[in-house]
Amino acid sequence: MKSLQQQWLPNLDWYDLAEASLDTLLMLGGSMFFTLLLGLPLGILLFLTSPKQLLSRPWLYGVLSLVVNVLRSLPFIILLIVMIPLTLRLTGTSLGVAGAIPPLVAGATPFFARLVENALREVDRGIIEAMQAMGANLRQIIVRALLPEALPGLIAAATVTAITLISYTAMAGVVGGGGLGDLAIRYGYQRFQSDVMVITVLLLLALVQLLQSLGDRLVLHFSRR
Amino acid sequence: MLQLIQAYKDYQLTKGQVRALQPTDLCIQQGEIFGLIGHSGAGKSTLLRLLNLLEKPSGGQLLWQGQEVTQLQGSALSGYRQQFGMIFQHFNLLSSQKVWQNIALPLALAGNLDAKARQARVEQLLARVGLTEQADKYPSQLSGGQKQRVGIARALACQPPVLLCDEATSALDPQTTSQILNLLSELNQELGLTIVLITHEMDVIRQVCDRVAVMDQGRIVEQGKVEQVFLRPQHPTSQGFVAQALPEERCALEQQVSGLRIRLSYLGEQSYAPLLSQITKATEVDFSILAGRIDRLRHQPYGQLTLALQGKDEHVAQCVAQLSQAGLEVDLL
Numbered sequence: 001m002k003s004l005q006q007q008w009l010p011n012l013d014w015y016d017l018a019e020a021s022l023d024t025l026l027m028l029g030g031s032m033f034f035t036l037l038l039g040l041p042l043g044i045l046l047f048l049t050s051p052k053q054l055l056s057r058p059w060l061y062g063v064l065s066l067v068v069n070v071l072r073s074l075p076f077i078i079l080l081i082v083m084i085p086l087t088l089r090l091t092g093t094s095l096g097v098a099g100a101i102p103p104l105v106a107g108a109t110p111f112f113a114r115l116v117e118n119a120l121r122e123v124d125r126g127i128i129e130a131m132q133a134m135g136a137n138l139r140q141i142i143v144r145a146l147l148p149e150a151l152p153g154l155i156a157a158a159t160v161t162a163i164t165l166i167s168y169t170a171m172a173g174v175v176g177g178g179g180l181g182d183l184a185i186r187y188g189y190q191r192f193q194s195d196v197m198v199i200t201v202l203l204l205l206a207l208v209q210l211l212q213s214l215g216d217r218l219v220l221h222f223s224r225r
Numbered sequence: 226m227l228q229l230i231q232a233y234k235d236y237q238l239t240k241g242q243v244r245a246l247q248p249t250d251l252c253i254q255q256g257e258i259f260g261l262i263g264h265s266g267a268g269k270s271t272l273l274r275l276l277n278l279l280e281k282p283s284g285g286q287l288l289w290q291g292q293e294v295t296q297l298q299g300s301a302l303s304g305y306r307q308q309f310g311m312i313f314q315h316f317n318l319l320s321s322q323k324v325w326q327n328i329a330l331p332l333a334l335a336g337n338l339d340a341k342a343r344q345a346r347v348e349q350l351l352a353r354v355g356l357t358e359q360a361d362k363y364p365s366q367l368s369g370g371q372k373q374r375v376g377i378a379r380a381l382a383c384q385p386p387v388l389l390c391d392e393a394t395s396a397l398d399p400q401t402t403s404q405i406l407n408l409l410s411e412l413n414q415e416l417g418l419t420i421v422l423i424t425h426e427m428d429v430i431r432q433v434c435d436r437v438a439v440m441d442q443g444r445i446v447e448q449g450k451v452e453q454v455f456l457r458p459q460h461p462t463s464q465g466f467v468a469q470a471l472p473e474e475r476c477a478l479e480q481q482v483s484g485l486r487i488r489l490s491y492l493g494e495q496s497y498a499p500l501l502s503q504i505t506k507a508t509e510v511d512f513s514i515l516a517g518r519i520d521r522l523r524h525q526p527y528g529q530l531t532l533a534l535q536g537k538d539e540h541v542a543q544c545v546a547q548l549s550q551a552g553l554e555v556d557l558l
Contacts, residue, residue: 135303149320
């Protein structure tokens with residue numbers, strides 16, 4: 001008697017699936033870490049230098065904004081390839097999980113920074129004015145007012161970014177990055193193994209769903225308005 | 226204490242410059258409640274922000290205790306601003322922080338108290354504004370009046386000598402407005418706190434201010450003691466604001482009433498003397514009251530009556546003359 005697995009999932013290799021899932025999580029975790037690390041300061045800088053804000057510097061804002069726009073308009077698949085020399089320098093390899101993280105970070109950081117800028121814009125200007133009236137300096141305004149007030153927006157931004165990163169990781173297969181998306185393309189699409197396709201897609205869906213509901217809960221928890 | 230000398234403010238817009246404040250002289254005395262009244266766009270908000278240098282004047286001088294302060298930068302500027310508490314129309318509390326955290330914020334920024342002393346100070350402030358029970362709530366759970374009390378407690382946390390009020394009661398209902406104004410008045414007396422407030426309501430000026438400046442189109446068009454500006458407004462803008470506090474009069478003047486119509490203003494102890502009845506009796510003049518108001522200007526009672534005097538012409542003239550002689554302000558309408 002054929003086992004249930006042979007009947008329904010004839011092509012599925014559990015070891016491959018576990019490895020691909022782990023790769024996806026590693027790419028997601030690693031790139032998310034660096035995206036937050038770089039994107040948050042960049043977003044704050046974008047916000048502060050934009051017109052009529054505390055450090056209003058129109059030319060600096062213009063340059064930063066242009067860089068962000070260029071990186072955002074580049075399709076991720078192109079970014080992945082264009083960045084190979086740089087990735088080699090940074091990680092010593094352009095392959096695997098390590099080879100995928102720099103382009104993932106380069107793709108997601110400008111996206112996240114823009115979302116951070118928008119979240120900070122939502123903070124009431126009157127609060128910044130009140131902080132100035134209390135004699136707060138720039139660092140105090142950012143740390144004690146802007147970031148706490150924008151926290152729900154920042155969490156929402158991080159959630160959206162993480163989900164975007166999941167879809168980016170699907171393309172990391174091009175540089176041998178592995179992951180669930182890669183599995184889906186190589187087995188599910190190229191070898192017509194529909195069972196692999198369905199399972200990987202379901203796993204990705206579950207991951208996205210999990211992240212989104214976690215993000216939503218945190219946003220709700222920190223919303224005080 | 227605070228003095229502006231020919232200070233003005235220009236704003237750079239895409240379509241050129243706009244002068245929000247014409248060169249202005251202003252002197253704020255220690256311990257007084259000074260009111261700035263004007264319509265929106267009159268420049269009162271800009272003027273208020275010049276005082277704690279939230280806006281830098283485009284020219285002119287600002288003297289604090291006789292020292293020029295317009296050039297202050299960095300930590301010296303922060304230190305200067307900490308001499309001022311400020312409260313706002315929309316309260317501007319941190320929505321992410323609890324009530325006590327909002328009040329502790331300026332103490333934390335100044336950083337000159339340890340945690341224990343800070344907590345004691347916060348409790349003292351909470352008690353003073355009557356919000357001890359609300360310490361662990363978030364601002365969104367409070368009413369407007371309670372939010373403004375938090376704003377006041379926060380503004381006074383570092384014991385500044387001056388409190389700036391930016392339309393502090395404009396978002397509140399009349400009853401809450403009165404409570405907040407009473408609190409400000411008490412704080413002024415208890416702490417010797419100097420208060421500068423801006424408003425577009427003459428009633429706010431009437432209830433708490435010692436002196437007032439009326440602003441129109443970026444300049445101060447009239448200033449002086451409240452009773453002087455309130456009872457004898459000179460500039461049309463001031464007259465408009467005063468009329469706003471006496472709305473019945475215009476209505477009464479539209480009625481066809483025979484006799485000489487006059488407005489009688491009296492202040493202080495005069496308010497309680499039976500002058501009107503004595504004089505009209507003595508001169509054999511009858512009067513009817515068309516409109517009137519008896520109220521308080523901060524500390525002293527005042528009254529304003531619009532009357533129609535009827536009688537023989539010479540009697541009426543005599544009556545008016547005697548009313549003036551008795552020290553009442555008489556305006557023929």
